[in-house]
Amino acid sequence: MSIYVTDTHPLIWFAGGEQRKLSPKALQAFQGCKAGKITIYVPVPTLWEISLLVRIERIVLKKSFGLWCQDLFRHPTFIPVPLEVEHLLEAHNLGFTTDPFDLLIVATARTLGYPLITKDSAIEEANLLSTFW
Template identity: 40%
Template sequence: MADAGAAVTDTHPLLFHAAGSGTLGRKAAVHFAACESRDALIYVPAVVIWECVLLVRAGRVVLRHGVHQFFEDLFSNPAYQPHDLTPGQVLAGEELRFNRDPFDALVCAAARDLELPLITRDGEIRGSGAVRVIW
């Protein structure tokens, strides 16, 4: 069931927010700020956690205290909730292959599973119409 104050995050918005880089879209920044004050909820799909692990491992992202501590700190705020990957999402993701990035398909499948909008600036996701987008 959808919650008006809830959304799902893609990988890059979560990392942009954590970095305080100011590169979030206006609506995305408002949603993350509401989450920080516990006035909104953001679900973090397991596949986003995995993509962060891979980005850190590849040296493309540096997290000050490492990936494990990053997510431990993140989930200490109850406004951020992990969302498990299910076989149903994997199968739905196969039908959502609008590009070659399996992470995009699985993140969209998580948003559809929760019936929530996805926080993303990804043009291919936005253009696909697969999910409602916040940016």
């Protein structure tokens, strides 16, 4: 079974019905996860960033953020990853950006040892981990 970690934007695009924004490979990974054939870890900073984007109305969910999270994690192969001290320590040592969400998401993926589903060019160009798009 393939295993990935997701960045914020791919999860928003998949769960928000904007799958056309995903690459064919990323879409296949999310569909495979929903079907129970692929595991996608969802870092808590990804969820926190989505929550803040909803709050400032940069994105609109079709239901409350709480219900949206419940629906996402009804699929057992979408797995939330709590923020741990080891993720903070890893993020502290990364210098490719000052964006706290990117730092924590990349640190989580590095700590877990799985590729990050992302289209973020700054993350890809930093070459700190394997990315999947």
